[in-house]
Amino acid sequence: IVYPWTQRFFDNFGNLSSPTAIIGNPKVRAHGKKVLTSFGEAVKNLENLKATYSKLSELHCEKLHVDPENFRLLGDILIIVLAAHFTKDFTPACQATWQKLVGVVAHALAYKYH
């Protein structure tokens, strides 16, 4: 919704024609869950992110052809969603930490690009 050009990677997701369609789209919901679950893996493997994301990185480069700039965009969106969800608990210090996390995840996902 915020960066509509990112829809280019999701031709097979069906109806993404409006914010309402996107919010109600079951494939979007399922994919969001996939992505967040993967973040969970990152949090569990903070010492070893490059290895954790090695296969996913190759996938995003070789099969999915996703410009790594999109990882940055999604990371920033996640931060804003967290802000809205946790409100005053999402302090500046909390944001700073999470920005670092999304940054290193994005870096790990881009690491195998060639």
Add this chain to the structure above:
Amino acid sequence: MTLTQAEKAAVVTIWAKVATQADAIGAESLERLFTTYPQTKTYFPHFDLSQGSAQLRGHGSKVMNAIGEAVKNIGDIRGALAKLSELHAYILRVDPVNFKLLSHCILCSVAARYPSDFTPEVHAAWDKFLSSVSSVLTEKYR
């Protein structure tokens, strides 16, 4: 990039709420900026940047007032911010990348304070709006 009527309406509606806490939101946004992106502090060596400092609050107010002007003149942001545009281009010369960083922090502050109002559509409208403001402020750089 132009704002649709719906987007302008979304910006104006949320601004009415934001304006009631403009100073606090301004200060919080700067605090988020300096904490998350420490390199941005390099533009403020002359400031006391500790939490709650008078200078932080003062500067936050300044920023939010300017945004308020842009909201009031949302049909002609360029006209409304012409002087600020020159200030940033010739005197302040803040690297353009930093406008994105501050815009992001402002969005975080607004989202945290008005979670139920901050729908995806409102988020999109505000992202576009702040992006327009940033463009105007950097367009005279070269």
